[in-house]
Amino acid sequence: MTKPKLQVALDTTDLGTALHIAAQISGIADRIEVGTPLLRRHGIRAIEAIRDKFAEAVIVADSKIMDCGESETAQAIEAGASGVVVQAAAPLETIEAVCLTAEALGAFAMVDCIGIADLKRMAGQLQGLPVSHLVVHKSRDEQQTMGSIQPQELIGITPDAALPPLAVAGGIAPGNAAKLAALAGIDTIIVGQAIVSSRNPRVVALRVLAAWNEDS
DSSP states (O other), X not given: OOOOEEEEEEOXXXXXXXXXXXXXXXXXXXXXXXXXXXXXXXXXXXXXXXXXXOTTOOEEEEEEEOSOHHHHHHHHHHTTOXXXXXXXXXOHHHHHHHHHHHHHTTOEEEEEOTTOSOHHHHHHXXXXXXXXXXXXXXXXXXXXXXXXXXXXXXXXXXXXXXXXXXXXXXXXXXXXHHHHHTSTTEEEEEXXXXXXXXXXXXXXXXXXXXXXXXXX
């Protein structure tokens, strides 16, 4: 089984903290995600700051785009993002604008399916668009009442050749990463708070990778 990629979400509002964490996980994570809280506080300057320090990194802007797909996407990519995130709940025209704009600018678009129950139906609506990943995402609010995302929540949607590659997010930590990574069809594991809130982000990132190795 091919091991999934590790995407680390810098889910903090403090840019200095985000840069420190990025330095800790640089060379370990496959992608660095400029998290929504960071973008809300600092705007595209957060993307520029990460790109300035990590010139070779694959940087994902979790912009949660819902409208103005072309301009929102172009701004993020021009600031240094390698990819952007658009919400599956956005109008199809917006998703199309994001995907096509990203492709035209040499970047990629991930579709965040937070709140979407039927991913196969969603994938059908997106057929023909250059979608990098569908993100199966359990929100922070859901996690507070229902706990982190569980493997059984994904079994019904994997594997399926009709689906784009899948990324998964929602309370993932070293203790549950391996079970999620072992599911067929999972291309990317997105880890946020487990790393961001840690005193040693590098160690936690390495523990996630070690958990995958132990499961193999």
